[in-house]
Amino acid sequence: MIRKISPYLPEKSIPLLNRVMANIDTELRVSKPRKSKLGDFRPLGTSGKSKISINADLNEYSFLLTLLHELAHHLCWVKHHGKVKPHGEEWKREFESILKPFVLSNVFPVDVSEATWNYLKNPKASSCSDENLYKTLRNYDFVKDDSVYVSDLAIGQQFEYIDKGLFEVLAKKRKRILCLSIKKKKRYLFQPTVSVNLIHL
Structure with a gap:
């Protein structure tokens, strides 16, 4: 399932992600860059499956973190069917559970891991909402500009x-x-x- 998105991911993350995806039935899609969001989750598509899309312009660590963020939405939806807040306690538990193995396996560089651990204390709607994590992830962007x-x-x-x-x-x-x-x-x-x-x- 992740073969088509594997070029966007850290190579070390793929075995772990394959294990995560083994029990998840959703459609994954790489999207054109969007200014308003890094990725999104839609509960039911025309195929009867949920859909997850991630922006193509993200660096590999941002792409992985955003994907795990959206997969946590899927898992939360399967258990609660939209009856809980999108980024409430239920989602936070799912996100922490799905993300921790990647941090513990040193998939992320040390600085990203440290920023991610701090982010996990109270994860928000997106990594952009956490100033330290966002800035740390930006260090790995493909193109450096003068902004x-x-x-x-x-x-x-x-x-x-x-x-x-x-x-x-x-x-x-x-x-x-x-x-x-x-x-x-x-x-x-x-x-x-x-x-x-x-x-x-």
Whole structure:
């Protein structure tokens, strides 16, 4: 089942993943890159099976972590049929159970393993929600660009965010970065892990 996605995975993960997938009946698909999500799980497709899709542009460790995240959704659905919260305690238990063997088998590099252990203490909707894990995984991306994290900018610095124009950092809150749109004169809250292009004035 995982043969078609094996090129996207760490080679060391494949035997473990084969064992995991032996009792899981779902369709796996590699998707075009999506800005809104790294992967998704859909309970029932036209084939009567659940469907899992993972973005093709992820590095091998991000791809694996996202796949395990979505497989935990599948296992949770099989047991509870959508009667529990998507990222509630039931999902967290499934995710921790499915992920731990990969961490213990040193499938991930040391820095990713350490960040993953910390993430497992309270896993969120995606690895992007955990600043330390997201930044650690980004170190293994295929293409290195000149972007920076908005959390790394100082108050008053300006940056460009994709096609949304110029912004200025106003304040750093506990979980968000408050920024001002130069053009619209409106304030927006950014996730700390958002990648932006620094403007040198």
